[in-house]
Amino acid sequence: MATVTNSMSKNPAWSDLTFSDNGTGISTNAVTDHTAAPEHHHPIVGDRVIEGDGTSQNAWQNWQGLQDLPRLHIAQDFLPHQRVCVFAPHPDDEILGCGGMLQQLAANGNPIVLVHVTNGTQSHPNSQIYPPHTLDIIRPQESLAALDILGVAIQTTTVSLDLPDGDVFAQQAQFNEKLAAIIQPDDILVTPFIHDGHPDHEATGQVVAAFAKQHNLACYQALIWAWHWAKPDDSRIPWHSAIRLDLTAEQLQRKTQAIACFTSQITVDESTGNSPILSAQTIARISQIWEVYLYEPHL
Numbered sequence: 459m460a461t462v463t464n465s466m467s468k469n470p471a472w473s474d475l476t477f478s479d480n481g482t483g484i485s486t487n488a489v490t491d492h493t494a495a496p497e498h499h500h501p502i503v504g505d506r507v508i509e510g511d512g513t514s515q516n517a518w519q520n521w522q523g524l525q526d527l528p529r530l531h532i533a534q535d536f537l538p539h540q541r542v543c544v545f546a547p548h549p550d551d552e553i554l555g556c557g558g559m560l561q562q563l564a565a566n567g568n569p570i571v572l573v574h575v576t577n578g579t580q581s582h583p584n585s586q587i588y589p590p591h592t593l594d595i596i597r598p599q600e601s602l603a604a605l606d607i608l609g610v611a612i613q614t615t616t617v618s619l620d621l622p623d624g625d626v627f628a629q630q631a632q633f634n635e636k637l638a639a640i641i642q643p644d645d646i647l648v649t650p651f652i653h654d655g656h657p658d659h660e661a662t663g664q665v666v667a668a669f670a671k672q673h674n675l676a677c678y679q680a681l682i683w684a685w686h687w688a689k690p691d692d693s694r695i696p697w698h699s700a701i702r703l704d705l706t707a708e709q710l711q712r713k714t715q716a717i718a719c720f721t722s723q724i725t726v727d728e729s730t731g732n733s734p735i736l737s738a739q740t741i742a743r744i745s746q747i748w749e750v751y752l753y754e755p756h757l
């Protein structure tokens with residue numbers, strides 16, 4: 459995996475930042491000028507910096523703390539008629555973070571609304587194979603193929619908010635307005651962790667979590683990019699609020715197959731020579747028999 463970073467741009471205007479989706483949402487064209495801020499401290503994500511290979515799959519597997527987390531049981535904890543809105547900053551985050559939950563929601567009969575906050579058009583800067591107008595079309599198609607593999611496509615309605623990839627933070631007011639038109643009073647919301655480490659993920663988490671709090675809706679925050687930068691027992695993650703969803707072997711297999719649907723994210727870009735955006739280690743790290751969500755009842 460190519461070294462990636464979400465380090466500080468010399469230009470503090472969020473709209474000029476070139477963050478893009480790396481599947482889990484990481485830029486391959488990150489600005490490396492750190493003169494305006496200390497290295498490893500980003501104006502939005504602070505010290506939750508995504509760079510290098512990240513924490514290994516083994517480190518997480520060997521951490522007893524994950525084994526000890528309370529469990530989320532969809533059939534017990536979610537009423538079957540309740541609609542669940544899953545927010546993906548970029549098409550693929552819904553699978554990486556929630557591929558197991560989606561399958562269990564479908565089995566439980568819950569209607570699912572998948573909200574693509576952006577279409578992930580900025581994942582391949584300067585690419586001739588994957589220019590933004592191409593990604594705008596194929597990434598939602600990859601998502602649909604992945605939902606099909608999971609067996610949840612029929613129960614899922616996908617909505618695209620079409621906010622600018624890499625710039626969600628600057629669009630929070632518009633995002634909130636769009637939410638008001640989508641969310642219904644009894645919905646359950648699922649969003650990336652408010653401190654997930656990618657600016658688009660954090661912006662999405664913060665807008666959705668704030669909306670949930672304002673409207674007294676249940677909100678589950680998925681760990682996606684946090685698995686990369688965080689360490690076991692990391693104090694930057696509120697583990698006391700964490701709950702674990704266990705996947706069956708079959709569900710994990712389908713999730714892994716679904717990740718493989720995102721061809722644009724898992725193959726070498728021949729036009730730029732860039733490595734796959736989702737490295738083998740990233741895929742291995744996210745392909746576990748668990749998903750972890752942060753949840754605080756009665757926020």
Ligand SMILES: [Zn+2]
Pocket residue numbers: 479480481482483484547548551656659
């Ligand atoms: Zn992402």
